[in-house]
Amino acid sequence: MTIPLRIGFIPLCDAAALIVAVDKGFAAAEGLDVTLVREVSWSNVRDKLNIGLFDAAHLLAPVAIASSLGLGHVKVPIAAPFNLGLNGNAITVSPALHAAIMTEISGDPVDPMATALALARVVAKRRKSGAEPLTFGMTFPFSTHNYQLRFWMAAGGVDPDEDVRLVVLPPPYMVDSLASGHVDAFCVGAPWNSVAVDLGVGHILHFVADILVRAVEKVLAVRQDWSEKNPEVLAALVRAASRAAEFIEQPQNRAEAARILAQPERIGVDAEVVQRTLDGRLKISPDGTVRESSRYLLVGREGATRPDPVQAAWLYAQMVRWGQASISPAALRTAQAVFRPDLYDAALGRDGKLTDAPGAIGAFAGPPFDANDIPGHLAAFAIGRQKS
Amino acid sequence: MGESSPKIVIVDESPIRAAILEEGLREAGFTGVVHISEMQSLLARIYALDPDVILIDLENPSRDVLEQMFQVSRAVRRPIAMFVDQSDAASIQASVDAGVSAYIVDGLKKERIKPILDLCISRFNAFAKLQDELDRTKSALEDRKVIDRAKGILMKLKGLTEEEAYILLRSTAMREKKKIGEIAQSILTASEMLK
Numbered sequence: 001m002t003i004p005l006r007i008g009f010i011p012l013c014d015a016a017a018l019i020v021a022v023d024k025g026f027a028a029a030e031g032l033d034v035t036l037v038r039e040v041s042w043s044n045v046r047d048k049l050n051i052g053l054f055d056a057a058h059l060l061a062p063v064a065i066a067s068s069l070g071l072g073h074v075k076v077p078i079a080a081p082f083n084l085g086l087n088g089n090a091i092t093v094s095p096a097l098h099a100a101i102m103t104e105i106s107g108d109p110v111d112p113m114a115t116a117l118a119l120a121r122v123v124a125k126r127r128k129s130g131a132e133p134l135t136f137g138m139t140f141p142f143s144t145h146n147y148q149l150r151f152w153m154a155a156g157g158v159d160p161d162e163d164v165r166l167v168v169l170p171p172p173y174m175v176d177s178l179a180s181g182h183v184d185a186f187c188v189g190a191p192w193n194s195v196a197v198d199l200g201v202g203h204i205l206h207f208v209a210d211i212l213v214r215a216v217e218k219v220l221a222v223r224q225d226w227s228e229k230n231p232e233v234l235a236a237l238v239r240a241a242s243r244a245a246e247f248i249e250q251p252q253n254r255a256e257a258a259r260i261l262a263q264p265e266r267i268g269v270d271a272e273v274v275q276r277t278l279d280g281r282l283k284i285s286p287d288g289t290v291r292e293s294s295r296y297l298l299v300g301r302e303g304a305t306r307p308d309p310v311q312a313a314w315l316y317a318q319m320v321r322w323g324q325a326s327i328s329p330a331a332l333r334t335a336q337a338v339f340r341p342d343l344y345d346a347a348l349g350r351d352g353k354l355t356d357a358p359g360a361i362g363a364f365a366g367p368p369f370d371a372n373d374i375p376g377h378l379a380a381f382a383i384g385r386q387k388s
Numbered sequence: 389m390g391e392s393s394p395k396i397v398i399v400d401e402s403p404i405r406a407a408i409l410e411e412g413l414r415e416a417g418f419t420g421v422v423h424i425s426e427m428q429s430l431l432a433r434i435y436a437l438d439p440d441v442i443l444i445d446l447e448n449p450s451r452d453v454l455e456q457m458f459q460v461s462r463a464v465r466r467p468i469a470m471f472v473d474q475s476d477a478a479s480i481q482a483s484v485d486a487g488v489s490a491y492i493v494d495g496l497k498k499e500r501i502k503p504i505l506d507l508c509i510s511r512f513n514a515f516a517k518l519q520d521e522l523d524r525t526k527s528a529l530e531d532r533k534v535i536d537r538a539k540g541i542l543m544k545l546k547g548l549t550e551e552e553a554y555i556l557l558r559s560t561a562m563r564e565k566k567k568i569g570e571i572a573q574s575i576l577t578a579s580e581m582l583k
Contacts, residue, residue, distance in 0.1 A: 041451040047489070051480060072455070140452050167431070168456040170449030182428060 002033040003233055008045045009036055009058035011267040012171065013190035013277045014085030014218045016257065016299055018058050019267075021237075021244035023260045030236035038265065041170060042140045049221060050076040055230075056237060058084055059221035062142040062315045065335045068224075069316075071142065071325055077334075079227040080219035081343035082238050086304045088217050088277070088297035089145055089208040090193040091152070093185040094178055095286070097122070097134065098203040110291075112210045112364045116156025123163050136160075137169035137177060137186035144208075144217055145187040147318035152211050154383040155365035160322075161385060178202050189217070190277035190297065191269045197283050198273070204284035209295035213362025216311040219339075227343065235347035242348055245300030254278055307339035313371035314361050321378050323385035332374065394440035394500065395420040399430065401448060405515045409443070412511045416503065431456060441501070442491040443508055446484065454491055479505060486512040531569035538572035541579050 007022075009015040019036065021027045027034045039045045042060055046067060049057045064078040093101065104121040107114030123134065136153075138145040150160040160166055169177055174192050177183045179201040186192075187208075196202030208215055220241055227234050248257045254275055262271035276282055280296035283289070298304035316335035319325035345351065361369045367380050378384060396418055400406040406423045413421050422437055424430065427450045434442065434457070444451055479502070483489065486509040492501055535557065542553040557575075561568045 040447060040449040043451040043455055043489070044446055047484065051484060053484060141456055168453045170452055172449060173427070177428075180428075 002028070002031050003236075004033045004035070005055045005233070005237070006035050006037055006053065007056045007058070008039050008048055008054040010039055010042065010045060010171070012058075012218075013261065013267065013274055013297065014088045014299070015058045015267070016248055016261055016278070017082075017084050017241045017245040017305070018220065019244075019261055020248055020257055021240040023263075023266070024244060024247060026243040026247070027237070027240040030240045032233070032236055032240060034237075036266075040172075042143075046073070049078075049223065050074055052223070052226075055226065055233075056220060056222045058218055060140060060143050061216045061219045061311070062144060062147070062319070063140065064219055064221045064338050065312060065315055066142040066319070066324075068334055068338045069319075069325060069331055071319065077224035078221050078338055079224045079340050079343065080221050080307055080338050081227070081234060081340040081347065082220040082241050083216055083305050083307055084218040084220055084241070084299075086217060086298040086302075087207070087209045087212075087215055087295055089148060089187055089189050090204045090282075091149065091185060091187045091206045091208075092178065092193045092196050092202040093205045094181070094183075094202060095200075097184045098205065101205070109205070110210060112152050112206055113155060115205060116152055116158065116365075118156075119153055120157040123158050127163075133164050134184045135165040135167060135182070137167055137174055137183040137188070139171055139188055140168060142319070142324070144215060144315075145189075147315065147322070148208050148211055148215065149187045150322060151318070151363065151365070152206070154381065157383070159383050175199060175201065191267065191273045194273050194276060194282060195269070197286060200286040203286070204282060204291070207282075207291075207293050207296050209293055211364055213295065213360075214298075214311075215361070216308070216315070216339075219307070227340075231343075231346075234343065238344060238347035242300075242305060245305050247300075248278065249300040306344050307341050309336040309339045309341070310369070310371050311361070312336045312339040313374070314369050317369070317374045317378060320374065320386060321381065321384045323387055326387050327375060332371075336371070393417065393419045394504075395437065396422070396441045396443065396504065397434060397437055397439040398423045399434075399442060399444040399448060399450065399454075401425055401427070402445070402515075405445070405512070408515050408518075409508060409511045412507050413504070416507055418504065427453075430454075440493045441504055443504075444489050444491070445512070446487045446489055451489060457491070479509075482509050487516070488512045531567075531572070534569055534576060535572045538575040541575055 007018065009018055022034045022036055042063055045057045045059060046063055048054045064080050066072065068077045100122045101115055101118045104118035105114055109115060136149055138149055153160055158164060171188050171192050174186045174188050175196045178186060178196055193204050197204060222234060247253050258271040258275035258278060261267050261274045262269060267274060277297055280293045282291055284291045312335050313332060316332055320327045325331060367377065370377050396413060398406050398409055403425060410421050410423055424433055430450055430453050442454065444454060483505060488508050490505055538557060539550055539553040542548055542556060543550060557568050557571055561571045
């Protein structure tokens, strides 16, 4: 007997494990008949998951936490038993902003502190000359992109709410908006950074792995009550996604995985662009400069797929830092309980001990993250919007 | 906001659907309706209009842009999403099925929202039906053209009259359990290959 499932996704490279699980037959092998539904907005994915039109979804990790906390929206407890990707975002800037930062920079442009300090000088000069504040695009208020941009620029002394404008832009509009000057920079997932570079309208300034060594990006999300009613179906889905993640990480399978993901009804871009992302070998400048990083996007390696509640705590801490959430021990517990390593271990028959010990968050600025002392941790950062 | 007609903004890239909805709202007595079809600077335009209700189609990626309205701490009037009100699950389901979402500025009474939303759902459904009919008419027209061309080929190659050519197409379609349009298309394909 096969079990029908409807799963929503946004066409991005970090939906890879989900798409390959279905199109390569790993889901069918687990007795699941999955219909993948391509969506145009995170709001749609969230709402359709919340009201039960989707059984599961490819979801921004912070949206899963916000939904469980009832922030800005309906409170629907979410369970995330599987990480679909770590890292994978990049900050892309317009040629003009790139030139301005390179004029001001002292140090290595790969060092986010050097670029953040240079950005602060660019911002100060613009203010002096009466120019409009710089505008940065990101994908959603509760998004890793929002927190990563803020973390980076605040470390250099740029207040993301006072000194620049941060605006939400749907990923498919990012490149056009950069080309038209509607935004000066954006933080988004693959493949959109590469698309901007290929069109000659942007330079990739940072991989997010420069800013945070290990940052959870998208999760496989289900409603908590659904997970309780369908434990076996969920375990089967986790196993299928896990096989897909392992498949994608085998170098000899990369070309096939990229072809599957590139299909028009999946991500719908050139297979070559998808493969660049999976391989972590990206063209970062219209002049053809290539930068490689083994940490660009982690799908199935380095224990990437196992949910880590410390990551959930870090995301919650960012919500607190930027005034989206109030600080409370109960809210922290709720946020951490979204990430379910127990369900992951049960599905895969693991004993909970990791073969690859995950590193910490590994942020480039500030003290190491301490999930047990978020107020103390946040006190180390000068810029923030904490609610009193 | 008193009892005057609430200001409604429709965010929709489909001008026809927006017109259908706008007309319906006006007929129902909602006079303050503005349609936005340009997605650039969407938020700035909405702030300038300061609406009580925002309606957006679910196929519009700019829905995520609207979510930013919840974040602006200095905004005087804070909108809430329709979905926040969980008391009316049926109308939430109906609106998602119809493909529309509503954002309602805090303070507008629930009984004033209901007729707007119901109208919205019915007009969106009516539009979907219209679109469906249009698609079917288009494909029927397309079939008609293909059949005419196939008849022409049969008349020329087999020396048949138009009526005989049509009867041949129809009987073949019945025998093969296919549509006449499909048989006609295969004749066109074959004649193209044999050229």
